[in-house]
Amino acid sequence: MQELKENNVLQPAIPRSWNEETKPHKFCPGCGHGIILKALGEAIDELGIIDQVVFGCDIGCSLLSWDFFACDSVQTHHGRTTPTITGMKRANSDIVGIAYMGDGGGYAIGSQHLFNAAVRNERITVILCNNCNYGMTGGQMAPTTLPGMKTETSPYGRDVNETGYPTKGPEMVAAVAPEGAYVARGSIANVRQLKGFIKKALENQLAGSGFSFVECLSSCPTNWRTNAKQTWEFVEKDMAEYFKVGELRIPQAKEG
Amino acid sequence: MADVSLKGEQRVFMTGNEVVAWAAVAAKVDIMYGYPITPQNEIMHYWTRLAPKYGKKFLQTEDEISAGFTMLGGVMTGRKAFTATAGPGNVLMQESAGMAEMMRLPAVFVIQQRGGPSTATVIYAQQETTLTAFGGNGEGHRLVYSTATHQELFDYTIKAFNSAWTYRFPTFVLGDGYQAKMRESLTIYEPEAKGVKLVQQQALVGENKPGKKFRHLRNTYNTEDELYEVVMANQREWDVMAKKVVEWSAEGCEDAEVVMVTHGVVSRAALSAYQQLRAKGKKAGFFRPITVRPFPDQQLADAVKGAKKVLVAESAYGQLLKMVKEALYGKNVELVPMLRPGIGITTEELIEEYNKL
Ligand SMILES: Cc1ncc(C[n+]2csc(CCOP(=O)(O)OP(=O)(O)O)c2C)c(N)n1
Ligand code: SF4
Numbered sequence: 202m203q204e205l206k207e208n209n210v211l212q213p214a215i216p217r218s219w220n221e222e223t224k225p226h227k228f229c230p231g232c233g234h235g236i237i238l239k240a241l242g243e244a245i246d247e248l249g250i251i252d253q254v255v256f257g258c259d260i261g262c263s264l265l266s267w268d269f270f271a272c273d274s275v276q277t278h279h280g281r282t283t284p285t286i287t288g289m290k291r292a293n294s295d296i297v298g299i300a301y302m303g304d305g306g307g308y309a310i311g312s313q314h315l316f317n318a319a320v321r322n323e324r325i326t327v328i329l330c331n332n333c334n335y336g337m338t339g340g341q342m343a344p345t346t347l348p349g350m351k352t353e354t355s356p357y358g359r360d361v362n363e364t365g366y367p368t369k370g371p372e373m374v375a376a377v378a379p380e381g382a383y384v385a386r387g388s389i390a391n392v393r394q395l396k397g398f399i400k401k402a403l404e405n406q407l408a409g410s411g412f413s414f415v416e417c418l419s420s421c422p423t424n425w426r427t428n429a430k431q432t433w434e435f436v437e438k439d440m441a442e443y444f445k446v447g448e449l450r451i452p453q454a455k456e457g
Numbered sequence: 458m459a460d461v462s463l464k465g466e467q468r469v470f471m472t473g474n475e476v477v478a479w480a481a482v483a484a485k486v487d488i489m490y491g492y493p494i495t496p497q498n499e500i501m502h503y504w505t506r507l508a509p510k511y512g513k514k515f516l517q518t519e520d521e522i523s524a525g526f527t528m529l530g531g532v533m534t535g536r537k538a539f540t541a542t543a544g545p546g547n548v549l550m551q552e553s554a555g556m557a558e559m560m561r562l563p564a565v566f567v568i569q570q571r572g573g574p575s576t577a578t579v580i581y582a583q584q585e586t587t588l589t590a591f592g593g594n595g596e597g598h599r600l601v602y603s604t605a606t607h608q609e610l611f612d613y614t615i616k617a618f619n620s621a622w623t624y625r626f627p628t629f630v631l632g633d634g635y636q637a638k639m640r641e642s643l644t645i646y647e648p649e650a651k652g653v654k655l656v657q658q659q660a661l662v663g664e665n666k667p668g669k670k671f672r673h674l675r676n677t678y679n680t681e682d683e684l685y686e687v688v689m690a691n692q693r694e695w696d697v698m699a700k701k702v703v704e705w706s707a708e709g710c711e712d713a714e715v716v717m718v719t720h721g722v723v724s725r726a727a728l729s730a731y732q733q734l735r736a737k738g739k740k741a742g743f744f745r746p747i748t749v750r751p752f753p754d755q756q757l758a759d760a761v762k763g764a765k766k767v768l769v770a771e772s773a774y775g776q777l778l779k780m781v782k783e784a785l786y787g788k789n790v791e792l793v794p795m796l797r798p799g800i801g802i803t804t805e806e807l808i809e810e811y812n813k814l
């Protein structure tokens with residue numbers, strides 16, 4: 202932790218792994234991306250692994266984090282962060298590879314990559330921001346849009362007969378990943394818990410035991426057109442009701 | 458699989474796909490990423506047999522999009538990496554090729570062309586020439602070697618890695634199904650023993666050295682002006698590279714009345730047609746771009762200076778022709794196309810076509 206007091210004024214604690222030169226960050230006020238990345242930054246700090254981390258971000262609002270951390274990073278294409286980080290880790294197993302993406306990137310255009318990386322138990326960590334819509338492109342329906350929820354491409358509310366039910370990503374990953382995988386769903390409504398999940402995911406990669414995946418319930422007040430109170434209500438109640446927060450897969454402790 | 462080693466040099470008789478796998482070993486490639494598609498499969502088959510013996514790796518991905526992007530991940534960590542594909546797979550790989558152009562990544566793609574469009578045939582064509590040279594939503598900032606023989610497949614696969622790591626533009630070896638599946642003799646060798654220096658690779662990310670400065674790599678820009686600067690800087694560097702890497706071969710063009718222009722495996726037929734026509738006293742000429750991107754524009758223009766006609770023959774409907782037209786824009790010479798999408802072109806057919814002129 203950095204010095205919390207500057208000119209005798211209490212400063213918000215910034216994770217050491219953040220690149221301070223690029224702060225304040227570029228997300229909208231009230232956006233959950235920054236909260237997730239704070240949890241990730243603290244987890245990286247606590248593990249002391251910043252020198253090993255290669256951070257990959259997708260296209261979507263996650264791309265605004267391309268210069269977020271004080272470590273090597275690569276901004277890729279929409280949905281292609283999982284294979285890019287997979288390729289790195291396969292070529293150089295010394296790195297800690299983190300793929301950061303949105304729900305569109307992970308569950309729609311890049312779903313084949315997420316699914317197969319999980320099946321192959323790639324030793325990487327995927328962190329996915331679930332904000333129930335396509336944020337960057339202006340609030341279209343995403344795989345995670347809740348039933349009845351209005352978006353730009355479901356203006357009368359998501360009709361599950363036409364478009365199916367929201368994707369349950371961690372449940373899918375947990376169903377296909379082999380022994381050794383770590384899978385959890387956290388929320389920006391409980392940052393301490395979220396940080397714990399992310400830390401375990403990274404530890405799982407460090408131990409070489411398998412794939413690790415954390416979905417984070419997040420907010421997008423800009424496209425939801427919600428005020429602060431409505432935003433929190435949506436994250437804490439509506440989203441959490443459909444998307445159950447908790448750990449889905451924890452690797453068995455090794456014997457001996 | 459032939460029982461060979463890469464010590465010194467050795468005469469061998471093998472398929473083109475096996476040649477590519479051996480060339481990648483010779484070039485000290487660390488890892489291949491791939492997805493099955495005919496006629497490239499055996500590159501992976503031979504690589505996966507060779508890889509463990511030489512301490513090398515392989516990843517079979519879920520599709521060609523992934524094969525391309527995992528390969529980009531590999532090269533970013535400073536490992537020599539490549540992939541191989543064909544046809545619809547080549548289409549899918551253009552997304553990663555575009556990222557390699559924008560981010561200047563030394564990616565190497567081996568393309569064994571098959572029939573197109575769509576699934577077409579698994580056999581042969583030259584219909585991926587435009588795609589390989591210009592695929593993606595950019596300016597074709599890449600390097601494409603169009604090979605004709607197994608010896609060239611070996612030589613140019615090694616060269617592709619060297620060029621990619623020297624200039625940092627995505628580099629393609631453009632073969633085809635005939636070259637992939639055919640068996641012929643060639644000499645394989647240890648590059649250093651033949652005086653071919655292998656270019657040393659460097660990591661862009663993930664190097665954990667004390668005091669290193671971290672890097673942020675991106676392909677997205679905020680404004681038109683910012684993008685313009687990046688694209689124009691790449692264009693300038695591509696232009697500088699183009700002069701150094703452009704390759705072609707020309708025979709008898711000085712006094713030729715008709716110059717035959719072909720590339721890849723068709724140029725073998727054209728070369729023997731040229732020799733047979735010359736033996737009969739005909740004033741034939743032979744010109745072949747070896748790099749189809751950059752295209753030897755000036756060299757072709759010089760070669761056809763005295764000619765009345767240029768016979769352009771290809772196993773596609775006008776892809777090479779388009780490049781030739783651009784190179785010869787404003788020149789007073791008649792172009793005679795011989796366009797056979799998806800089928801081979803023989804020496805006899807070329808001579809017949811020549812005799813009609
Ligand atoms: C191949 C491709 N298709 C479409 C797009 C346009 N696009 C940019 S961001 C985005 C959606 C992002 O949504 P999500 O992944 O949920 O991230 P968020 O912005 O919500 O964090 C899309 C469709 C693109 N960049 N590339
Ligand atoms: S559009 Fe939504 S997801 Fe994107 S930065 Fe703004 S609040 Fe965050």
Ligand SMILES: [Mg+2]
Pocket residue numbers: 261303304305330331332333334335336343
């Ligand atoms: Mg989203």
